[in-house]
Amino acid sequence: MDSRRVAEIVAELGETAAQHVIGLALEQLATALAAVDQALDRADRAQAVAHAERISRLAWQIGLLSLAGVAMDLGSAAERGDMPALAAIRARLMRVGNRSLTAIWDRTALA
Template sequence: MTRISVLTVSEAARIDVQRLEQIIQELGEIAAGQIIGMALEQMALTLHRTVSAFQRGDPGMIVAHADKLSRLAWQMGMVTLAAVAIDVGACAERQDFTALAATVGRLERIGNHSLTELWDLRETP
């Protein structure tokens, strides 16, 4: 008898809360909220563009979008997302398509989780 197990992939997304506090301290609460909101929108769009470039099989655009995503994520203290975006870009540059498929899947999971977590932090009074 064959048994099939379903494995769920779950990984915590690390966010540097001190970085967010620094942004708020430097810009003030209102301006920081606006900047963080715009950054979240840009990261969501860039995440989507990275995944779309992968689906189209365009390594050059994967690298470009993953690089932009990693820089935005790093600036917002989204450490795990920045690291995974760097890994995606590296796989695309090496044209290691097996590893690229795995890291893009991880990028989607971590990206969605990170963006949701940061949005929730932003909404918390």
């Protein structure tokens, strides 16, 4: 997590508005993570790529750099059709996603 990015958001918007914006982004990230998982369960790689791109953009905006990177890796593996890599990156995306959401939620709750 890029603490500077979170601090920038708080400085730009104020604490209350920043918590609201970050909270909405967290909800959207959680939804997109579930959507990636469901798309891959259906073997719908195109939808998985679309949801991974959404995760990457949202994560980058709120300072979740590791999550953004893993989402980009998942999209690349899905586009290449590299199924062993896709399975490994999917598991990593879920781990990093859950850890990142918890970390930023805890950070903004303490702010």
